[in-house]
Amino acid sequence: MLSYIIFGLCTCVAYTQDISWTWLSGKAVANEPVSKDQPGGRSGAAFWQQKDKQALWLFGGETPVGHDQPSVKNDLWRFSHGQWSLVNDGQSPDAPPGRQLAAACGLDDSFFVLFGGLGNNPQAQGEKVEDQDLLGDTWIFGLENNKWYTLEEFQKTEGAAFVNGSVPEARGDMAFWCQPGDTMSIFGGFGKNKTLYHDLWTFDLKTLKWEESTLSVSIPDNSKFASHLEYPTARSGSTTWIVGKRLFLWGGNILPTNFRKKHLMIGNTGDLWEYNQTSDTWAYRLGPRIACTTPGKYGEQGTADAENMPGCRRRAAAWVDIHGNLWMFGGDGVDDSQESVSVFKHSKLLSDVWHFDTVTFLWTWKGGSQQGEQKGVFGDIGQHSSDAHPGSRCEPVVWDSSVYNDEERRERKYFYIFGGVGHDLNGHDGYLNDVWMFDTNMDTSVLRNAPYAGPSI
Ligand SMILES: *[C@@H]1O[C@H](CO)[C@@H](O)[C@H](O)[C@H]1NC(C)=O
Ligand SMILES: *[C@@H]1O[C@H](CO)[C@@H](O)[C@H](O)[C@H]1NC(C)=O
Ligand SMILES: *[C@@H]1O[C@H](CO)[C@@H](O)[C@H](O)[C@H]1NC(C)=O
Numbered sequence: 001m002l003s004y005i006i007f008g009l010c011t012c013v014a015y016t017q018d019i020s021w022t023w024l025s026g027k028a029v030a031n032e033p034v035s036k037d038q039p040g041g042r043s044g045a046a047f048w049q050q051k052d053k054q055a056l057w058l059f060g061g062e063t064p065v066g067h068d069q070p071s072v073k074n075d076l077w078r079f080s081h082g083q084w085s086l087v088n089d090g091q092s093p094d095a096p097p098g099r100q101l102a103a104a105c106g107l108d109d110s111f112f113v114l115f116g117g118l119g120n121n122p123q124a125q126g127e128k129v130e131d132q133d134l135l136g137d138t139w140i141f142g143l144e145n146n147k148w149y150t151l152e153e154f155q156k157t158e159g160a161a162f163v164n165g166s167v168p169e170a171r172g173d174m175a176f177w178c179q180p181g182d183t184m185s186i187f188g189g190f191g192k193n194k195t196l197y198h199d200l201w202t203f204d205l206k207t208l209k210w211e212e213s214t215l216s217v218s219i220p221d222n223s224k225f226a227s228h229l230e231y232p233t234a235r236s237g238s239t240t241w242i243v244g245k246r247l248f249l250w251g252g253n254i255l256p257t258n259f260r261k262k263h264l265m266i267g268n269t270g271d272l273w274e275y276n277q278t279s280d281t282w283a284y285r286l287g288p289r290i291a292c293t294t295p296g297k298y299g300e301q302g303t304a305d306a307e308n309m310p311g312c313r314r315r316a317a318a319w320v321d322i323h324g325n326l327w328m329f330g331g332d333g334v335d336d337s338q339e340s341v342s343v344f345k346h347s348k349l350l351s352d353v354w355h356f357d358t359v360t361f362l363w364t365w366k367g368g369s370q371q372g373e374q375k376g377v378f379g380d381i382g383q384h385s386s387d388a389h390p391g392s393r394c395e396p397v398v399w400d401s402s403v404y405n406d407e408e409r410r411e412r413k414y415f416y417i418f419g420g421v422g423h424d425l426n427g428h429d430g431y432l433n434d435v436w437m438f439d440t441n442m443d444t445s446v447l448r449n450a451p452y453a454g455p456s457i
Contacts, residue, residue, distance in 0.1 A: 018302060018443040019353060019367050021389045021436050024082065026418070028378045030430025031064045038084045039077050041431030043395040043421035044100035044173075044315075046117065050143070051180065052108040055080040056399045057141075058418070059114060060090075062100040064431050072098035072120045076141065079418070079435075087146055094148050096139045101395070103176035105184035106143075107205045111154070113184060114139040115203065118172030129172070129190045129259050136170030138203070138210070155208050167210045168201045173236040173315075177247045179277070181205070187249060187275075190236050196256045198234035200275070215280045231282050232273045233289065237314030239331065243324040243358055247275040250328070250356075253314045254291060265347045267291050268333045270312035272356070285361055288312065295336045296352070298370050302444070304362040310354050311335055313347070315394035319415040319438075321446050322402075326356040327366075327415065329438070330422070332394040335372035348372025349392035349422050349429075353438075355445060366443065375427035376434070390436045393422025412441045 026038060034040035045061030056079040065071045074090035074097060088095060099117030106112025116135045140154040141147070149157065174189025174197070184203045191197040200216040203209070219231055238252035255267025270292055272285040287309060288294075296311030313333025320326060330350045337348075352368040368374075368389060376391030396417040405412050415438040422432055440446050 018440075020384060020386060020439045020442075022384045022439070023378045023381055023388060023390075024416075024435045024437050025084075025381065026432070026434035028376060028425035028434065030422075030424040030428050030432055032433045034063075034075070036086065039075070039419070039433055041433040042073065042419050043431055044118075045397050045419070046099070046102040046104040046114055047397040047399065048104040048106045048112045048178065049399040050106060050108055050112070053080065054401055056397070056416075056418075057087075057104070057106070057112060058397055059096075059104065059141075060099050060102070060117075061397075061419070062421075062431065070431075072100050072118070074098035088148065092148075096137065096148060097135070099135055099172070101173040101189075102135070103174060103184060103186050105176070105178035105203075105205070106141075107181055109143060111140050111142050113151075113203060113205065114141065115176075115184070115186065116168070116171050116174065116189070118190065129194065131170075131192050134170035134172055134190065134192060136168060138167065140208075151208065158208070165209055166212065168199065168212070169197065171197055175235075175238040175240045175249050175252070177240050177242045179242065179245075183277075185247060185275075185277070187232070187238070188235050188252075190256070190259075194256050196234035196236055196254065198232060213280050215282070230284060232271070232284075233269075235269070237332075239314075239316040239318045239328055241318050241320050241326045243320055243326075245277045246358070247277060248326060248358075249273045249275065250287070251310075251313055251316070251331075251333070263332065263346050265293050265334065265345050268293070268312035268314055268347060270310060270333075272361075293334055296334055296370070298336055298352070298365040301365055301367065304355075304357060304360065304364040306362060308363040308365060310352070310363060310365075311350070313350060313394075316350070317396050317398045317417050317420075319398060319400055321440060322411050322413050323446065323448075325358055325445065327438075327440065328354040328356070329368065329417070330390075330393050330396075330420075336370040337372075349394060351389060351392040355443075357445070364445070366440075373423060373427075375423045376425050378425055378434075384439075390417065390434065391423035391425070391427075391432070393420035393432060396420030396422075396432075413446075414439060414441075 042061035046059040076088040102117025138151040171189035175187040200213040235252040241248040253267040258267040271287040292312035297309045299308040311334030313331035316331030317329040353366045355364045379385035379388040419432045
């Protein structure tokens with residue numbers, strides 16, 4: 001698209017793409033094994049972004065160990081200045097057991113907390129979630145001494161009184177949000193006895209205590225389908241964003257028997273909810289509150305419209321831009337194909353890019369294919385190319401970085417993904433370990449003038 005870029009006195013006219021992708025590192029082919037300087041292909045790894053050091057922490061995830069024999073890992077990696085380093089190989093007896101689809105959040109310069117997830121059940125191989133796969137343990141990783149602690153051990157080292165309060169039930173693939181320097185909140189996920197949960201808990205990073213929200217306590221356990229309530233239905237695999245004290249939750253899967261490996265259309269949803277942390281209330285915003293297999297409504301690329309609606313899905317990637325608006329990429333669900341979509345058909349891995357305006361509540365399709373199952377187009381490593389884009393996928397690791405651009409007198413924010421399960425360069429399906437940068441800074445919705453709010457922490 002034609003855009004006008006103003007640098008001081010020069011009014012330059014340049015053809016730019018609104019959004020663009022750059023392949024930064026990792027392999028273009030799926031199922032790459034771990035090496036000493038990069039994690040192998042994996043999906044559903046736990047991650048936390050340490051903003052003060054511009055570092056990303058990654059724990060575990062699901063990896064291939066043989067022909068169609070996935071297993072979960074417990075290694076800990078740090079990504080900073082474009083380099084991976086292995087911090088803990090998971091062999092020591094004090095490391096947490098391997099897992100995928102856990103929650104993690106931290107306090108800059110101090111520690112991060114890891115909760116729950118799905119552990120290893122070699123028989124089930126993720127085809128179903130058995131009670132023994134569900135983890136309900138809380139772990140702390142100390143950043144000063146690079147050491148894992150159980151919550152109880154850590155409370156002791158901090159000199160805090162041992163708190164043996166209530167803790168969330170074991171679970172995996174729950175929604176979670178990090179309130180920087182303050183709390184980690186979780187919602188729902190796969191639970192015991194082949195159920196889905198819909199409870200909301202918050203772990204306080206200062207007092208090291210879990211607490212269930214008062215509203216959540218008041219919602220009956222058996223309200224599997226609570227469409228009459230101003231409260232989200234129990235689910236797994238939601239996409240989440242946090243904007244100040246506003247916790248957004250979108251889509252996911254509301255069918256307890258559609259386990260992650262079944263990869264079926266049934267149970268995916270596309271409703272957007274907003275949780276107010278101060279008032280402990282949920283507000284339903286828009287989108288289907290029921291399982292949905294209708295094609296996504298893409299509309300015109302780059303144009304916001306009340307008719308636009310991303311196809312229902314689970315486990316998309318998500319970022320927040322400098323204006324507090326939401327971005328979403330890929331996931332596992334419905335594309336725009338008009339063929340009759342039956343609930344018994346396989347869902348599709350997606351690579352579409354969406355923007356949601358948190359003021360007007362409108363979706364905009366920003367780019368990426370309307371059709372699922374796209375292979376990656378890589379170009380040269382580290383080189384921006386207008387046709388490059390990651391292959392369709394779900395469950396990647398997501399983070400961002402911010403720099404102040406003196407010339408433009410504005411903050412530029414860059415979005416990143418690592419891995420996930422999806423399509424590689426050749427269209428083969430597998431566990432990925434590619435790192436991509438996603439640049440939205442030239443998009444009209446981001447380009448509009450905004451006062452510089454300081455580095456985003
Ligand atoms: C914490 O409380 C649980 C449940 O009441 C109990 O089973 C457990 O032994 C307690 N742990 C400690 C270390 O006191
Ligand atoms: C597990 O679910 C089944 C089927 O809904 C039910 O009959 C059984 O009582 C449940 N078991 C427990 C321990 O909740
Ligand atoms: C959240 O709730 C508080 C307390 O009721 C209220 O003051 C605030 O405006 C709410 N925030 C949003 C974004 O609605």
